Amino acid sequence: MNPKIAAFLRAHEPATPCLVLDVDTVEHNYRRLLAAMPHARIYYAVKANPAAPILERLVGLGSSFDAASYEEVEACLAAGADPALISYGNTVKKERAIKAAFDHGVTMFAFDSEPELRKIARAAPGSRVYCRIFVGNDGAEWPLSKKFGCEVAMAKRLMVLAEELGLDAYGLSFHVGSQQTATSAYEAAIAKVAMLFTDLQAAGVKVRMVNLGGGYPVRYRQEVPGIDDFGAAIMGAMAEHFGNALPEMVIEPGRFIVGDAGVVESEVVLVSRKGEDDPVRWVYLDIGRFGGLAETEGEAIRYAFRTPHDGGAEGPVTIAGPTCDSVDTLYEKSNYRLPLALADGDRVQLLATGAYVTTYASQAFNGFKPLAEHYI
Amino acid sequence: MNPKIAAFLRAHEPATPCLVLDVDTVEHNYRRLLAAMPHARIYYAVKANPAAPILERLVGLGSSFDAASYEEVEACLAAGADPALISYGNTVKKERAIKAAFDHGVTMFAFDSEPELRKIARAAPGSRVYCRIFVGNDGAEWPLSKKFGCEVAMAKRLMVLAEELGLDAYGLSFHVGSQQTATSAYEAAIAKVAMLFTDLQAAGVKVRMVNLGGGYPVRYRQEVPGIDDFGAAIMGAMAEHFGNALPEMVIEPGRFIVGDAGVVESEVVLVSRKGEDDPVRWVYLDIGRFGGLAETEGEAIRYAFRTPHDGGAEGPVTIAGPTCDSVDTLYEKSNYRLPLALADGDRVQLLATGAYVTTYASQAFNGFKPLAEHYI
Numbered sequence: 001m002n003p004k005i006a007a008f009l010r011a012h013e014p015a016t017p018c019l020v021l022d023v024d025t026v027e028h029n030y031r032r033l034l035a036a037m038p039h040a041r042i043y044y045a046v047k048a049n050p051a052a053p054i055l056e057r058l059v060g061l062g063s064s065f066d067a068a069s070y071e072e073v074e075a076c077l078a079a080g081a082d083p084a085l086i087s088y089g090n091t092v093k094k095e096r097a098i099k100a101a102f103d104h105g106v107t108m109f110a111f112d113s114e115p116e117l118r119k120i121a122r123a124a125p126g127s128r129v130y131c132r133i134f135v136g137n138d139g140a141e142w143p144l145s146k147k148f149g150c151e152v153a154m155a156k157r158l159m160v161l162a163e164e165l166g167l168d169a170y171g172l173s174f175h176v177g178s179q180q181t182a183t184s185a186y187e188a189a190i191a192k193v194a195m196l197f198t199d200l201q202a203a204g205v206k207v208r209m210v211n212l213g214g215g216y217p218v219r220y221r222q223e224v225p226g227i228d229d230f231g232a233a234i235m236g237a238m239a240e241h242f243g244n245a246l247p248e249m250v251i252e253p254g255r256f257i258v259g260d261a262g263v264v265e266s267e268v269v270l271v272s273r274k275g276e277d278d279p280v281r282w283v284y285l286d287i288g289r290f291g292g293l294a295e296t297e298g299e300a301i302r303y304a305f306r307t308p309h310d311g312g313a314e315g316p317v318t319i320a321g322p323t324c325d326s327v328d329t330l331y332e333k334s335n336y337r338l339p340l341a342l343a344d345g346d347r348v349q350l351l352a353t354g355a356y357v358t359t360y361a362s363q364a365f366n367g368f369k370p371l372a373e374h375y376i
Numbered sequence: 377m378n379p380k381i382a383a384f385l386r387a388h389e390p391a392t393p394c395l396v397l398d399v400d401t402v403e404h405n406y407r408r409l410l411a412a413m414p415h416a417r418i419y420y421a422v423k424a425n426p427a428a429p430i431l432e433r434l435v436g437l438g439s440s441f442d443a444a445s446y447e448e449v450e451a452c453l454a455a456g457a458d459p460a461l462i463s464y465g466n467t468v469k470k471e472r473a474i475k476a477a478f479d480h481g482v483t484m485f486a487f488d489s490e491p492e493l494r495k496i497a498r499a500a501p502g503s504r505v506y507c508r509i510f511v512g513n514d515g516a517e518w519p520l521s522k523k524f525g526c527e528v529a530m531a532k533r534l535m536v537l538a539e540e541l542g543l544d545a546y547g548l549s550f551h552v553g554s555q556q557t558a559t560s561a562y563e564a565a566i567a568k569v570a571m572l573f574t575d576l577q578a579a580g581v582k583v584r585m586v587n588l589g590g591g592y593p594v595r596y597r598q599e600v601p602g603i604d605d606f607g608a609a610i611m612g613a614m615a616e617h618f619g620n621a622l623p624e625m626v627i628e629p630g631r632f633i634v635g636d637a638g639v640v641e642s643e644v645v646l647v648s649r650k651g652e653d654d655p656v657r658w659v660y661l662d663i664g665r666f667g668g669l670a671e672t673e674g675e676a677i678r679y680a681f682r683t684p685h686d687g688g689a690e691g692p693v694t695i696a697g698p699t700c701d702s703v704d705t706l707y708e709k710s711n712y713r714l715p716l717a718l719a720d721g722d723r724v725q726l727l728a729t730g731a732y733v734t735t736y737a738s739q740a741f742n743g744f745k746p747l748a749e750h751y752i
Contacts, residue, residue: 047700047742068700071743090700090742092646092660095720113648115720134650147658147702151651270468272489274510275527282523284468290736294666297673297703324423324444324466326523327673344471344491359740360666366423366466367447370739 001306001349005263008376009349016267016347017287018372021049021354023057025261030061033216033253036231039238040249043087045214046072048254048355049262053375055079058257066252070097073106083107089173089252091116091132091148099123110173112150117158121165128170129162130211131155133196135189140177140215142300148175152196159205171209171248172197178255179301180215181224183233190234194241210238211250218259218352221302227256255355262354264292264371268346269322280316283338285348288321288328292361292371293350296330301356306349309339323366377682377725381639384752385725392643392723393663394748397425397730399433401637406437409592409629412607415614416625419463421590422448424630424731425638429751431455434633442628446473449482459483465549465628467492467508467524475499486549488526493534497541504546505538506587507531509572511565516553516591518676524551528572535581547585547624548573554631555677556591557600559609566610570617586614587626594635594728597678603632631731638730640668640747644722645698656692659714661724664697664704668737668747669726672706677732682725685715699742 005020014020033042043066044058050072055065056079064085067073070093076086083105088098091112098109102124109124111117112132120129133155137143150158155172162169172193176185193210200207212234217224238246270284287293295301314337321328342348361370381396390396409418419442420434426448431441432455440461443449446469452462459481464474467488474485478500485500487493488508496505509531513519526534531548538545548569552561569586576583588610593600614622646660663669671677690713697704718724737746 050740050743067743069698069743071740071745075743090698092696092698094643094645094662112650113646115648116646119720143702145702145705146650147696147705148700149650150648154650154652157652267470269470270489270492272491272526274488274522274525274530276530276533286470290670294738320468320523322445322466322468324524326519326521329521329523344495359742360738362670362736363739363746364426364447364735366735367426367443367445367451369447 001263001351004376008374009265014265014374015372016265017291018374019262019264019353019358020374020376021051021054021258021262023053023261023375026054026057026258027061029257029261030058030063032227033256036227037234037249037251039235039246040212040251043089043250043252044257045252045254046076047359049258049358050075051358051373051375052079054258055081070100073101073104077104087250093119095119095123102127108170111158112148114158114161117162117165117167121167125166126168128168130171130173130209131158132173132175133193135174135176135192136185137177139182139185140180142178142295152192155196156199156203159200159207160203163205169205169207171207171211171250173211173213175213176215178215179217181217183225183230186212186230186234187237190237190241197247209248209250211252214252214254214256216253216256218255218355220352221304259355260352262352262357264350264353264357266348266350268342268344268348270344271342280318283317283319283342284322285319286322287371288323288330290323290325290328290362290365291321291368292357293321293330294360295356299331299334302331302334303350303353305338306351307339307342308346309341312339312341314338315340322368325366377639377727380752384750385641390641390750391748392641393667394750395638395640395729395734396750396752397427397430397634397638399429399637399751402430402433402634403437405633405637406434406439408603409632412603413610413625413627415611415622416588416627419465419626419628420633421628421630422452423735425634425734426451427734427749427751428455430634431457446476449477449480453480463626469495471495471499478503484546487534488524490534490537493538493541493543497543501542502544504544506547506549506585507534508549508551509569511550511552511568512561513553515558515561516556518554518671528568531572532575532579535576535583536579539581545581545583547583547587547626549587549589551589552591554591555593557593559601559606562588562606562610563613566613566617573623585624585626587628590628590630590632592629592632594631594731596728597680635731636728638728638733640726640729640733642724642726644718644720644724646720647718656694659693659695659718660698661695662698663747664699664706666699666701666704666738666741667697667744668733669697669706670736671732675707675710678707678710679726679729681712681714682727683715683718684722685717688715688717690714691716698744
């Protein structure tokens with residue numbers, strides 16, 4: 001575990017559940033990513049963790065920002081971000097939210113449908129827009145289905161329409177899914193985008209940016225390819241398909257920037273068995289799926305645990321949250337094992353929980369308050 | 377739609393998303409349930425909706441309360457509830473939460489394991505305890521798996537142990553799953569409980585209460601059996617298995633009391649297609665799975681919709697929430713159809729959304745605030 005976080009937990013024994021996040025690790029990850037993809041401009045995906053100390057550090061580093069809502073635009077501005085460096089990246093926006101962002105100087109917007117494009121043309125005239133297209137999500141542990149993006153033929157028509165509506169038909173985007181562990185997913189997506197890009201240029205559209213989205217993985221229980229592997233695969237594919245005419249490149253990392261910077265500390269509420277000889281113990285924590293660990297749905301993201309008894313004899317466990325809802329079960333099928341000595345009152349740590357935890361937390365399900373947050 | 381709620385929405389056009397809940401309907405449902413099961417004592421499941429106006433109305437009606445956490449105990453006390461009428465019904469509790477409840481006069485606690493029983497004995501000496509046992513959840517649209525309850529043999533040993541620990545081995549409980557549409561589920565569970573009950577009495581344990589849990593269904597898109605059918609099935613099974621020696625009966629309704637009392641109003645953010653000839657439109661609302669509609673997970677609870685264009689031509693839709701998370705999709709496989717005239721800016725209503733919505737809402741996922749609440 002991160003020694004700075006470990007020292008904080010020892011010194012303060014903060015009330016649980018809580019997230020402790022090391023902002024220096026955020027900076028370290030930003031610099032690692034910049035080194036791995038020097039041609040790309042980093043738009044931090046604010047939704048991964050919008051805490052002010054993170055945004056402020058990234059502003060200082062010159063980062064740009066990908067906002068999912070007007071509220072996230074406001075958070076970036078409050079942290080000192082230049083509105084020219086904010087992209088409003090949700091393809092689904094209320095028209096008055098677009099206008100509010102535009103009124104604050106935001107001029108870069110995502111879309112994937114004609115009604116959305118027309119909203120942007122009305123509420124944010126002359127802005128740069130980019131169209132999100134479908135690509136495969138194979139290899140992603142948190143895939144993104146068909147909710148976002150459109151088919152290539154539609155994207156082509158809409159980019160032409162964007163210029164007719166007085167917008168700047170700036171670029172194309174895709175997203176290979178979050179916690180994407182296959183570098184080949186980016187290669188396939190780049191090939192698809194490059195064809196459309198060339199088509200659009202041939203049609204006279206002044207497209208000049210490719211937004212590669214996010215998805216770069218964090219190490220949880222299993223090793224994943226390093227960021228340099230992703231950087232090399234992406235730059236190789238870009239060179240192969242665009243040659244010397246490389247477009248502007250945008251990336252939208254969230255999990256990669258903040259995931260391994262944070263640790264959730266939780267208290268064990270109960271360790272029990274369901275029958276006298278049941279080999280599997282149930283371990284109930286004071287944080288669960290509705291307390292912030294939403295990405296354990298379907299056991300998609302499998303966090304690593306630390307306990308005070310690590311190294312001692314272990315046995316199989318089902319791990320659950322503290323609420324009266326059975327859906328609030330974290331891991332039943334992922335072969336977790338925890339020490340036999342684990343008991344109620346023990347404090348355990350969930351590693352690499354800096355991304356997609358705090359904001360997901362229910363405001364009061366079963367009466368439980370959201371986890372506390374400490375940025376150090 | 378409830379005319380009082382319809383009038384409120386017309387008169388106030390409240391900011392969306394929001395819940396509007398008619399507290400008179402809560403009272404009506406409480407009285408209906410009391411009439412259907414006059415032998416049972418009603419412990420309202422606070423987790424379904426802990427809003428003060430609901431708790432206060434129920435206090436006035438003489439209801440008891442089933443609390444899932446110490447925070448819910450506090451909410452009941454703040455609403456004027458007598459602590460003697462509060463059951464702390466979560467089988468997973470921190471020992472200091474048990475003590476805090478006991479210090480405020482709560483003396484009725486659920487358990488399903490030996491460590492929990494020992495916690496109660498230490499923190500709430502002499503209290504009434506009841507053991508939750510496993511029963512089948514077939515027929516439930518929101519089943520409860522094995523997270524709660526224990527096997528019958530273990531329950532028997534623990535009830536004997538409860539008396540040895542100086543506790544009052546008060547009763548047995550089960551839960552057939554939420555939105556349970558089969559009256560037979562209760563009949564099978566009662567048969568199982570009755571056998572254990574008789575065993576325990578033969579062993580000298582002074583057990584005298586059966587807690588039938590909740591689960592009574594609300595009408596969403598489909599008709600469900602009426603509460604009188606459940607009352608008749610339950611009383612028939614109780615008479616069959618207990619004869620003239622009926623135990624005290626406790627029920628823990630949540631959804632039944634508040635579900636159809638509430639309506640969520642939402643704004644359509646976008647209606648789009650993914651390809652030029654795609655027959656299915658995507659309808660994006662300003663509330664989704666992380667905005668409170670958590671029970672749409674797996675399309676388990678299928679809410680009914682009202683729109684300003686009802687009666688006009690309809691077509692198939694996928695319905696999704698406003699966040700950048702693809703998991704935030706409500707209905708893709710449940711054959712929803714909505715009017716072809718539906719467009720962004722329209723206000724739509726989700727009926728029977730008074731239960732299990734407000735507290736589930738994420739505090740700030742993608743920057744979106746939890747839905748507003750209006751109790752009328």
